[in-house]
Amino acid sequence: MMEVIQGQERKEIPGGTGLQQLIRRLTDDLEDNPSDRVASDNKVDLEDDQEGPVNLPAPGAPFSALLPSMLPDDLAGYESNTEDPNSQPAYRYDEFGFRVEEEDGPEHCSSKLLSIPFIESPRRHLQWTVELGLENDKQTIRKSSKLDELVKSGIPHSLRKFLWPILLDTHKKKTGIGISYREILSSSSNENSQYSKQxxxxxxxxxxxxVCFAKKDSVGVPRLRRVLRAVSWIYPDVGYCQGMGMIASTLLLFLPEEDTFWCMASIIDLLLPSSYYSSNLWGAQADQRVLRSLVAEHLPEVDNVLKEHDIEISLITLQWFITLYSSCLHIKIVLRIWDLLFHYGTSILFKVGVSMLKTAETRLLTAENSAQIFNILSSLPHQMDDVDALMDSVIQLSDDLINREKLEMLRRKHLSEIMSDESSFSLHMDTSRPVPRPWTLNRKLNRSKSIVGILIGDDEENKLDPRCKNIKRTEQLVYLKEAILRIGTFFQGLDPLYQNIKLQPDYSFESHTRDIEVYMCTSVNKRRRARALLGIYSFFYYQKGGGGRK
Known part of the structure; x- marks a missing residue:
């Protein structure tokens, strides 16, 4: 017997019921979230509360994988896309609502993905419902080795809208922020804000x-607008980044609008490192250097080729990470990656990146010039047409090779380097502008733990955040260094004598061995200058008749 809890109501599904009844009852529980629609300036109408078309597409048919409320109103009109019924259609739509051109055959390098219908196995669905072990509040699931194995094989598609929010711990975000989604929407409806325009x-x-986002009147456009505005309002220190749109729109294909928002909040605040979507992208930049370090470790020959031809893979891979691969890989692969990502964490991003580069290793090693290498890397996501092979490669990179502790160590190292590099000033810097404050004002809510928010906050919980370790001191040193460089540049402009002095810091080991010698020399000189200044002061003092003497 299995119990499913929805709010305060407990429903029991007898073990003797058929599989279809079990699936139908579970699906009904997941989708039942009615709320009154309001047409008021102060309240926002959520379209997810409306029911989708009565006639749902058959499994494997166009649009069949979409959330029912995201289905186009005129399904028949989209299915018949040619005036002549006897002619070959110019295009068709897949199960996810993506337009697939038919004039040149299947999508480039994705024939295997497109040739296999996206149909859920009822047997796997039943296996998952039995193995989940739902808690009474229906907000958590029992973590076990069995769940790990199930996730590796992929979450049944009909359960993703239920399990993704749980894996991302969205319930924690809802209770922690202390404000409802409707209230956030009402506060973020300003069309003239900087982020709203972008x-x-x-x-x-x-x-x-x-089809859900192709036109202004498409069903997904207003939902995407509201979610992105809500995210930019609740996280003013993060704002809006284009990569967020790809993640949010992909989530909206399968999740209700409110669940999509809370998933976005958890991704920004809990899943990804700090400052991943900030204006400087420090978190994302650090991850690119971490990826390069892992490539050097696991694919040394590829790393040598990249160094030899001076190829910076972050020009390509940054977009992979910013959008969690949703902008470059086929949606069927993205779903499997997100299953693993939401369960295991960001180590999956690096394992996927390394696995993809490994599939192109032979071609990269035989490439003749930089242009060929760059083309191979650019077209690499389109070459991924075997989702099972890619997932097997990802799973083979065990946690002993790429784990959370190792990634955190590499992130701290590279983040410090990036912050140091960003602080470097040229000798001809613009001194007319004040040095920018190393923080931004945050909305008074319990929200984003960005680097800056963590560092300057008074909240004891923030001070204990493990992501904050060693970063506060590094950032303080960076801004101290900036101030010193500005002072040095100022004096170089005053006196030509100082023009030949180098202001670039020396971090070499040899410089550290001279620290004591330099310190002692400086200390002696300071004492001499102090005695000289004291003597000059005393001389003038007594010359003026101070102390009773002439």
Whole structure:
């Protein structure tokens, strides 16, 4: 017997019921979230509360993998895309609502993905419902080695809208922020804000080949607008980044709007490192250097080729990480990656990146010039047409090779380097501008633990955040270094005598061996200058008749 809890109501599903009844009852529990629709300026109407079309697509048919409320109103109109019924259609739509051109055959390098219908196995669905071990509040699931094995084989698609929010711990975000989604929407509805204008420009660019986001009146566009505005409002220190649009639109294909927002909040605040989507992208930049370190460790020959041709892979891989691969890989692969990512954490991002580069290792080693290497790397995501082979390669990179502790160590190292590099000033810097404050004002809510928010906050919980370790001191030293460089540049402009003095810091080991010698020399000189100044002061003092003497 299995119990499913929805709010305060407990429903029991007898073990003797059929599989279809079990699936139907579980699905009904997941989708039942009715709320009154309001047409008021102060309240926002959520379209997820509306029911989708009565006639749902058959499994494997176009649009069959979408959330019911995301289905187009006129399914028949989208299915018949040619005026002549006897002619070959110019295009079709897949199970996820993506337009697939038919004139040149299947999508480039994705024939295997497109040829296999996306149909869920009822047997796997039943296996998952039995193995989950749901808690009474329906907000957690029992973590076990069995769950690990199930996730590796992929979450049944009909359960993703239920399990993804749980794996991302969205319940923790809801209770921690202390404000409802509707209240956030009401506060973030300003169309004239800086982020709202940029969001509006990107709405139709995010997923132009998907029926849910292709036109202004497409069902997903207003939902995407609200989610992105809500994210930019609740995280003003993060704001809006284009990569967020790809993640949010992909989530909206399968999750209700409110769940999508809380998943976005958990991804930004809990899953990814700090400052991943900030204006300087420090967190994302650090991850690119971490990826390069892992490539050097696991694919040394590829790393040598990249060094030889001076190829910076972050020009390509940064977009992979910023969008969690949703902008480059086929949606069927993205779903499997996100299953692992939401369960195991960000180590999956690096394992996928290393695995993808490994599939191109032979071609990279035989490439003749930099242009060929760059083309291979750029087209690499389109070459991924075997989701099972890629997932097997990812799983083979065990936690002993790429684990959380190792990644945190590498992130701290590279983040310190980036912060140091960012602080370097040229000798001809613009001194007319004040040195920017190393923080931004944050909305008074319990929200984003960005680097800056963690460092200057008074909250004891923030001070104990493990991501904050050693970063506060590093950032303070960076801004101290900036101030010293500005002072040095100022005096170089005053006196030509100082023009030949180098202001660049020396971090070499040899410089550390001279620290005591330099310190002692400076200390002696300071004492001499102090005695000389004291003597000059005394001389003038007594010359003026001070102390009773002439």
């Amino acid at each position: 969001i509006e420009k990107d709405l139709l660019r995010t997923m132009p080949n998907n």
